[in-house]
Amino acid sequence: MRAHEAGALHGDIGNRGPAWLRTPVxxxxxxxxxxxxxxxxxxxxxxxVAGLDVRDLAAEFGTPVYVLDEDDLRGRAREFRDAFPDADVYYAGKAFLCRAVVRMIxxxxxxxxxxxxxxxxxxLSAGMDPARIGFHGNNKSVAELTRAVDAGVGRIIVDSFAEIDRLTALARERGVRPRVLVRVTVGVEAHTHEFIATAHEDQKFGFSLAGGAAAAAAFKILDEDVLELRGLHSHIGSQIFDxxxxxxxxxxxxxxxAQIRDARGVELPELDLGGGFGIAYTTQDDPAAPHELAKRLRKIVDGECxxxxxxxxHLSIEPGRAIVGPAVFTLYEVGTVKDVDGIRTYVSVDGGMSDNIRTALYDASYSATVANRASAAEPMLARVVGKHCESGDIVVKDEFLPAxxxxxxxxxxxxxxxxxxSMASNYNHVPRPPVVAVRDGRARLIVRRETEDDLLALDVG
Structure with a gap:
């Protein structure tokens, strides 16, 4: 289905020009x-998907359901690995993580x-080699750091002076020398939503470059000589195309x-440029292929060095969305179709903001299609909404669906x-959907659907 001009639609459609409304879809x-x-x-x-009819998936697993094309995910992971053969490609687990995906990547x-x-x-429970894990976070607890150190996590990305002190004390106590990167806030304004831009100065992550905190953090680690400073880390945001x-x-x-080299005579051997590479949610998005990203980033790093x-x-990158985002679609069942006085048609599905908060949180745009059949009906501009008791419970703001x-x-x-x-909730006490991986004509449940019993098991009152 084509989300025609979806990126430009944010409200009523009455002020859109006649030529746009007549565009064939x-x-x-x-x-x-x-x-x-x-x-x-x-x-x-x-x-x-991979030879399985979605009607059969809906019958077996119910709706809503997240459907993962396993070969697609694996293929995208390989494309990044092959595009960056001399770099470390870290899958950003915050995008979506479960034990099956850990094993896949x-x-x-x-x-x-x-x-x-x-x-x-x-x-760790999925058997990931801890030496191949990087640990992020702006407020890691002592318990979290202890587990990371004891497990032998390969890189800890330190984010504050308090964390450096905690980790240094822990390393002395354990008699180990954890490898760390310093997260640097570089003051770059990524062209993305305010809440997913992470490198401007006024935010919670990292050490400020402009204010001198990043240099001070690096000098502190080098001077104390307890932690092994491997390099610097920067992440400028998410859903970035430029x-x-x-x-x-x-x-x-x-x-x-260079400043660290000149002051301490040490050339740090690693550089992590983070991730945030964008994907296509609508036809307005034009993401670069991994080999193009690699070419651009390598040229940038080589030139600046x-x-x-x-x-x-040694370079590291952290694609998450770019690997798992396009490999999954969500399947819903329509419950009601409501025409509101000719202003807009609302198509209500059996999920909503509890399984996709991004539209409400980030004003994100998505596409949609009727999945169980083809239609010869005229296209109708509709809004796909959820079942929650919230007027902002929107899944797809504007999309052409059959009338x-x-x-x-x-x-x-x-x-x-x-x-x-990964951001799903139990708003209105709605259980979260399952995740089903499909490959070679076979489907397997990798995250089961929550039940009302799951919700009540936590309610001890």
Missing amino acids: DVNDLVPQLWPRNVVRGPGGALA AEEGLFLDVCSGGELATA ASGFEVSARRVLALQ AAEKLAVP DVQPGDLVAVPGTGAYCR
């Missing part, structure tokens, strides 16, 4: 860049970054590398692999 069309690679329409018009040769004790526990932010970030971080007379450090969409139809929303299940 094929409601049965699947735009390849929006969907997992093994999704097609079958002979009867129903979607199939490990089998494809990737590293893993985690940002909480729970993510670390998931990684490489200019990475260029400015690399220039500033490598200038700090030459300018600073630095040896080129004959009706209760019982299945609606699929692509691009929901990142930050949907």
Whole structure:
């Protein structure tokens, strides 16, 4: 399904020009860049993923359900690994993490970054080599740091002076020398939503470069000589398409590398440029392929190192959304279709903001299509909404659906692999959906559906 001009739609459509409203739309069309690679329409018009009809998936696993195209995820992981053969590619677990995905990315040769004790526990329980794990977080507890140190986590990205003190004390107590990176806030304004831009000065992550805190943190670690400072880390935000932010970030971080060399005679051997690479949620998005990203980033780093007379450090990147985001779609069932006085048609599905908060939280745009059949009906501009007691419970703000969409139809929303299940909630006491991985015509449950018994088990009052 084509989300035509979806990125430009944020409210009523009455002020949109007649030419735009007359634009022909094929409601049965699947735009390849929006969907997992093994999704097609079958002979009867129903979607199939890796050979399985979505109607059969809905019958077996219920709706809503997150459907993961396993070969798609693995293929995207390999593309990043192959595009960056001399770098460490860390899958950003915060995008979506479960034990099956940990095993998939490990089998494809990737590293893993985690940002909480729970993510670390998931990684370790799935058998991830702790030496291939990086541990993020702006407020890691002593318990979390202790577990990371005892497990032998390969890189701890330190985020505050208090954390440096905690980790230093822990290392002395344990008689170990953890490898660390200093997270640097470089003051780059990423062209993204305020809440997912992470490198401007007024935010909670990292050490300020402009204020001198980043240099002070590096000097403190080097002077105390308890932790092993491997390098610097920078992350400028998420859902980024413009490489200019990475260029400015690399220039500033490598200038700090040069400052550390000049002050302490140490050339740090590693540089982590973070992730945040964007994906296509609608036809307005045009993400770069991994090999193009690699070419741009390598050129940036090589050029800046030459300018600073630095040896080129070992590079790390952290794609999460770019690997899992496009590999998943969410399948819903339509419950009601409501025309509101000719202003807008609301198509209500059996999920909503509890399984995808991004539309409400970030004003994110998504696409959608009727998934159980093809339709010859005229296209109708609709809003796909959820079942929650909240007027902001919107899944897809504006999308062309067939005018004959009706209760019982299945609606699929692509691009929901990142930050949907991982940010899901039990709002209105709605149990969270399952995750089903499909490969070679077979489906397997990798995260089961929550039940009301699960919710009540926590309620001890």
